[in-house]
Amino acid sequence: MDLLRELTQAQSASGYENEVRQIMQQELEQISNDILYDHTGSIYGKREGNPSGPSIMLAGHMDEVAFMVKGINQNGYLRFTPLGGWWDQVMLAQRVSVITKKKKFTGVIGSKPPHLLQPEERKKVFPMREMYIDIGAHSKEQVEKWGIRVGDPIVPICPYEMMHDNDTVLSKALDNRIGCYMAVEAAKQLSRTDHPNTVYAGANVQEEVGLRGAETSPYAVEPDVAIVLDVGVAQDTPGTSSDDVDHPELRKGPLVTFLDASMIPNIRFRDLVVNTAEKNNIPYQIEVMTGGGTDAGKIHMYKQGVPTIVIGVPIRYMHSHVSLASKQDIENGVKLLVEVIKQLNSDTYASLINYK
Structure with a gap:
């Protein structure tokens, strides 16, 4: 999973996705001579199978939950604001990287010490709002001399690691470098076989702050x-499931989303994906996400x-400095993608949109 390692260790906050975009470009250029960009920075590589077939968009997103410098106090501590959804409780004492135009600075998220709390x-x-980032500076002037400015992105630090079971992946930014990885890997596999359509594989910017790249791409x-x-x-x-219905789990297969707060999928397309998984003995799980x-x-x-x-994989500890995912879920997700795309010919596409 070398590509996934490289993608997760890249630092790409919402609006600052250049490191991941460069990796995506390098990978997509291996299977495409036609790389597309929108005007916000989303990137896609075109892989043509049958030019008379439908155009299929495979869309991950490049950004990760992160922060931005919003102020520097007189003693050299950084105040920050979130880029994406964070739960305050997971943040304290975590290492972060403050990224300037010329250099990166390691810091730690701090607060009033527990010994002094009432x-x-x-x-x-x-x-x-009461937290800060300590980068080892002594004054505001020193911070500014180092080149740190308001508006600089701040990204969590967490090394990539394959855990002892040789299946569980630990890293930052699995949301959503997994989607980037799946898009590239599916496109590579499709480049070695026939498919009755044209595939555009890539990823959007600024998903974590309001699905912005998805509106332009x-x-x-x-x-x-x-x-x-x-x-x-x-x-x-422990504590995540309290009823008697099935819920997403690691190592039980990729997710097929039947509902989220922003979309009810095309039902015929949904059924095609499920039938494809069952026909090819690919394990899958159903996700119903109301928030x-x-x-x-x-x-x-x-x-x-x-x-x-939406096809994806379940992960633990989303929107924090570290998450866990299953390698086999990711691999089965790519397998499902490839098998679904092989079926999306002109007739199948017509059956999805014909409501007469």
């Missing part, structure tokens, strides 16, 4: 069908509407 304060989650790709590649919440840890959304929420409303589905 008893009632210790029972509460410490609010983000369809105008560059002009898809007939879209498959959004993202991650879902694994509910296989949160994905880039599918924007893409499926492009022009007259685009049949869209």
